[in-house]
Amino acid sequence: MQYETKNKQCHSILGSMTQAMQAKKLLESAAVRAQIIKVDSGEDGRGCSYALSYSCALAENVKQILSRAGIRIHATYGDGK
Amino acid sequence: MIYLDNAATSFPKPPSVTAEQTRCMREYCGNPGRGSHELALRAAEKIYECREEAASLFGSNHPENTVFTMNTTIALNMAIKGLLRRGDHVLLSDMEHNAVFRPIYRLAKNGEISYDIFPTHVLDTAAKAEIICHEIEKRITPRTRMLICAHSSNICSSSLPLKEIGALCRRNRLFFVVDAAQSAGHHSIDMQQMAISALCVPGHKGLFGPQGSGILLFGEGIKAETLFEGGSGYQSLEGNMPEEAPERYEAGTLPTPAISGLCEGIRTVKKLGTERIFQHEKLLNAYLQERLLALPKITVYTPHLIGSVLLFNVNGISADQVGNELNENGICVRAGYHCAALGHATLGTPTGGAVRVSPGIYNTFSHMDALVDAVKRIIQ
Numbered sequence: 001m002q003y004e005t006k007n008k009q010c011h012s013i014l015g016s017m018t019q020a021m022q023a024k025k026l027l028e029s030a031a032v033r034a035q036i037i038k039v040d041s042g043e044d045g046r047g048c049s050y051a052l053s054y055s056c057a058l059a060e061n062v063k064q065i066l067s068r069a070g071i072r073i074h075a076t077y078g079d080g081k
Numbered sequence: 082m083i084y085l086d087n088a089a090t091s092f093p094k095p096p097s098v099t100a101e102q103t104r105c106m107r108e109y110c111g112n113p114g115r116g117s118h119e120l121a122l123r124a125a126e127k128i129y130e131c132r133e134e135a136a137s138l139f140g141s142n143h144p145e146n147t148v149f150t151m152n153t154t155i156a157l158n159m160a161i162k163g164l165l166r167r168g169d170h171v172l173l174s175d176m177e178h179n180a181v182f183r184p185i186y187r188l189a190k191n192g193e194i195s196y197d198i199f200p201t202h203v204l205d206t207a208a209k210a211e212i213i214c215h216e217i218e219k220r221i222t223p224r225t226r227m228l229i230c231a232h233s234s235n236i237c238s239s240s241l242p243l244k245e246i247g248a249l250c251r252r253n254r255l256f257f258v259v260d261a262a263q264s265a266g267h268h269s270i271d272m273q274q275m276a277i278s279a280l281c282v283p284g285h286k287g288l289f290g291p292q293g294s295g296i297l298l299f300g301e302g303i304k305a306e307t308l309f310e311g312g313s314g315y316q317s318l319e320g321n322m323p324e325e326a327p328e329r330y331e332a333g334t335l336p337t338p339a340i341s342g343l344c345e346g347i348r349t350v351k352k353l354g355t356e357r358i359f360q361h362e363k364l365l366n367a368y369l370q371e372r373l374l375a376l377p378k379i380t381v382y383t384p385h386l387i388g389s390v391l392l393f394n395v396n397g398i399s400a401d402q403v404g405n406e407l408n409e410n411g412i413c414v415r416a417g418y419h420c421a422a423l424g425h426a427t428l429g430t431p432t433g434g435a436v437r438v439s440p441g442i443y444n445t446f447s448h449m450d451a452l453v454d455a456v457k458r459i460i461q
Contacts, residue, residue: 016315016328017114018145021129036125038117047318050117 008056010078012063013039013049014071020050023071030065032058049074083412083448088235088263088390088419088439090285090292097345098289105341112334114314124337131344132327135296138347139280140271146299148330149340153262154180156281156297159330160258161185161229163305164279169226171196172217172255174241175427176203176234179420181260185229195224203239203427205385210242214249227256232264236424236437238366238388240268247276256303262286266350267359267389278303287358288350290343293336299326309333358442362389365440369449376453378460382428382435391438392428395459399433403459407436410455414438 014020020036027034034054040047054062056078066073084092105127111120113128132147141147150156161184165171171185175198188194199216206212217228228250233240243259250257256278261270266287272280277300284294299305307322311332316323323329350358367387373379382392395403404416418425418434425434438452 016313016323016325017125018129018132018327019325021125022145025129036117036122045318046316048315050315 008078009053010056010059010062010076011037011039011051011053012066012076013051013074015049015074017050019071020052023052023066026069026071027052027054027062027065030061032062032065034062083444083451085438085440085444085448085452086413086415087286087441087444088437089415091287091289091441093443094291094342095289095346095349097349098291098342101345102291102338102342105338110337112314113337114328115312115334116314127341127344128335128337131340131347134344134347134351135282135298138270138351139265139282139298140273140275141298141300142273143299143301146301146303146326148297148299148327149335150295150297151293151336152285152295153260153281153283154295156279156295157181157229157258157260158184159297159308160279160281160305161227162188162308163330164256164258164303165194165227167193168224169194170222170224172199172220172225172228174198174230175200176236176239176424177229177231177421178235178260178262178424179422180262181229181231182423198423201239201241201427203237203383203386210245213242214245217246217249221253221255225253225255227258229258229260231260231262232268232270233261233389234421234424235263236390236419236421236435237383237392237428238363238386238390239383240264240388243270243275243277247274250278251276263389267355267362269355272298272300276300279305284339284343284346288343289346291339294339294343296343297330305330307332353442359389361442362440362444363387365444365446365449366391366438368446369438369440369452372449372453373456376457376460379456382430389439392430392435393438394431394435395456398459400436401433403436403456406459407452407455410451410458412452412455414452 034052037053039051109123111124113125132144135147136144197220258279261282265282280298282296284290285292309332313328378396380394400416416436
């Protein structure tokens with residue numbers, strides 16, 4: 001179970017490319033690797049958005065780092081929540 | 082060829098600028114913010130890098146408020162038309178370039194706004210800030226919503242005290258829009274300290290970037306209406322532009338090669354330091370002024386202000402003729418009115434305007450000597 005969580009990828013929707021880039025840089029400075037991916041914004045039906053993809057094992061850490069910097073996560077998928 | 086027209090556009094560009102542009106075109110010129118494949122992401126990373134470099138150069142903590150435009154004029158139009166509302170009153174200085182004056186003039190002509198011009202007196206005294214602020218305060222009305230001014234003139238070495246004017250704007254709750262076309266890269270600018278609402282900057286002048294690159298930096302909490310609408314790569318199913326900067330203001334594909342070059346240009350400015358750049362230009366112009374004034378039939382405008390720009394005439398010969406003859410001698414300067422009718426009227430230049438010399442970091446004293454020798458030949 002532990003192994004599965006470590007390898008599972010979580011996706012957090014950030015919004016624009018700039019917002020995703022900002023979040024990615026912030027995570028990088030905290031030694032958290034994340035990749036920008038393009039997604040449909042989902043339920044709000046507004047179209048293209050950018051998200052960060054990272055190991056679900058880091059989900060809590062990511063949430064905390066971004067929240068401390070005032071960066072809003074619109075939604076997170078893949079962590080089973 | 083001796084290039085002395087850096088106020089129009091800087092030349093030559095640092096090798097790092099041209100190298101990065103070429104690298105971009107060859108290696109990573111995807112469409113930034115329009116997908117998440119490797120090239121789109123590499124282009125987007127470079128764009129974001131440049132936003133960060135620009136924000137830090139101008140004392141902003143918000144790279145997302147760095148909006149790329151094609152040039153300063155477009156940045157100014159976006160700030161002016163995006164922030165003003167019908168019925169507003171605007172204050173502008175008597176040294177403004179047409180990039181400021183014409184948008185304001187058109188809005189006023191259409192009956193949408195009104196404006197007043199405050200005198201700067203082209204001063205160089207300790208009381209300069211106090212005098213200018215007094216002139217501004219006299220003209221503020223209950224409808225005044227914006228003050229807009231050039232930090233440095235494009236026709237002489239006059240600069241305005243932004244910190245004091247910014248404080249005045251903050252006290253009076255005015256948008257403070259700054260045209261930094263001639264000061265970016267030459268003078269230190271701190272948007273927070275100077276309470277600047279919108280800073281309009283050329284990429285291709287003092288920042289050494291390529292033409293086609295310009296920046297509009299919004300102050301914290303400033304939100305404008307959009308001047309352009311279109312694709313932003315984000316919220317594509319919406320009819321409205323996104324609410325968030327910078328995508329809100331950047332409709333259509335960004336010029337990634339130009340921005341990649343600009344990024345290196347900004348790094349060059351940081352490496353050299355604005356003070357060092359300005360002092361170099363000032364030394365060259367001080368030397369040039371001394372030598373020109375030793376010649377007969379020469380008028381130098383605002384000789385008490387020595388900086389990045391020197392404006393002169395050869396009495397009895399039109400500015401254009403002097404410009405053309407200097408060109409025949411292999412020297413590039415700009416003659417005429419320099420798109421600054423207000424400024425020329427303030428300085429009282431004759432019909433035909435004057436000749437502008439604007440050296441840059443790559444010019445030397447021998448270039449100034451060559452110019453003086455050529456002017457001597459024209460006088461004879």
